[in-house]
Amino acid sequence: MNSLVNEKERSNKVSEEEMVTFIKENQNQFYFMAYQYMKNKEKALDVVQESIYRAFKNYQKVREPQYLKTWFCRIIIHVSLDILKKEKNFVYNENIIEFCSGKEDEEYIDLYAAIDGLDMESKMIVTLRFFEDMKIEDVAQVMQLNVSTVKSKLYRALRVLKKELGGTKNEIGLGSSKGKISKCRNSRTIG
Numbered sequence: 475m476n477s478l479v480n481e482k483e484r485s486n487k488v489s490e491e492e493m494v495t496f497i498k499e500n501q502n503q504f505y506f507m508a509y510q511y512m513k514n515k516e517k518a519l520d521v522v523q524e525s526i527y528r529a530f531k532n533y534q535k536v537r538e539p540q541y542l543k544t545w546f547c548r549i550i551i552h553v554s555l556d557i558l559k560k561e562k563n564f565v566y567n568e569n570i571i572e573f574c575s576g577k578e579d580e581e582y583i584d585l586y587a588a589i590d591g592l593d594m595e596s597k598m599i600v601t602l603r604f605f606e607d608m609k610i611e612d613v614a615q616v617m618q619l620n621v622s623t624v625k626s627k628l629y630r631a632l633r634v635l636k637k638e639l640g641g642t643k644n645e646i647g648l649g650s651s652k653g654k655i656s657k658c659r660n661s662r663t664i665g
Contacts, residue, residue: 488536496542497526503606504550510601511554511594521557525549547606547616551598588638596631599624 488496497504501522508521528549536545589600595617602613614624 488533488539488542490530490533492539492542493530493533496546497529500543500546504546506605507547507550507601508554510597510605511551511558513590517557521550521553524553528553541615544612544615547602548618551616584639585635588635591638592631592634596627596634599628600631600635603628 504522504525505518508518508525509515512518512521525546529546536542589597592600598617599613602608602616603610608616610624610628611621613628614621617624619627
C-alpha cells in the first residue's frame with residue numbers, strides 16, 4: 475500500500491523536462507509580470523532569471539503540475555519584492571509602454587499610465603486577471619488572498635480605471651479579449 479502511494483505521489487510531481495517546457499512556453503508572461511513590478515527591462519530580466527533559478531532549485535516540491543504557474547508567479551512576486559525592498563526603490567520610471575510594442579503607441583499610453591497609478595496589490599490583480607488571463611480563483615491563490623477580497627479589489631481598481639480613463643471596461647480595454655490589453659499581450663516579446 476505504501477509503495478502504491480509513493481508511486482502515485484512520484485507520478486504527480488513535475489519533471490525537469492516539464493519545467494523546461496513550462497518556462498520556455500511562458501517566458502514572455504514571466505518577463506511582463508516582472509516588468510510590472512520593476513518598470514525596467516534589465517531589472518525585470520534579472521527577476522525572471524533569479525525566479526527561474528529558484529524554481530529549478532525547488533521544482534520537485536510542486537505536488538501537482540496544474541499548480542506550476544501559480545507557484546512560479548509567487549516566486550516572481552517574491553523575487554520582485556525582495557529586490558525592491560533591497561533597493562528601497564518604489565518610485566517607478568515613466569517609460570510604461572516600452573514593454574508592450576517596443577514603441578510608444580498612444581492607444582496604450584493612457585491605459586498603462588492609469589494601471590501604473592494603482593496601488594501595487596491592485597496593479598498585480600489587474601495584471602494577473604487581464605494580462606495573464608488568470609481566473610479570479612487563480613489570482614487569489616497567487617496573491618494569497620481570499621477570492622472575495624480579490625473580486626472587491628479588482629472591481630474597485632476597474633472603477634478607478636474607468637473614472638481615470640472616462641469609459642466603460644470594454645472601452646478601456648479590460649472587458650473583452652478584443653480590448654487593448656489583449657492586443658498588447660499578443661505582441662509582447664522579451665528584449
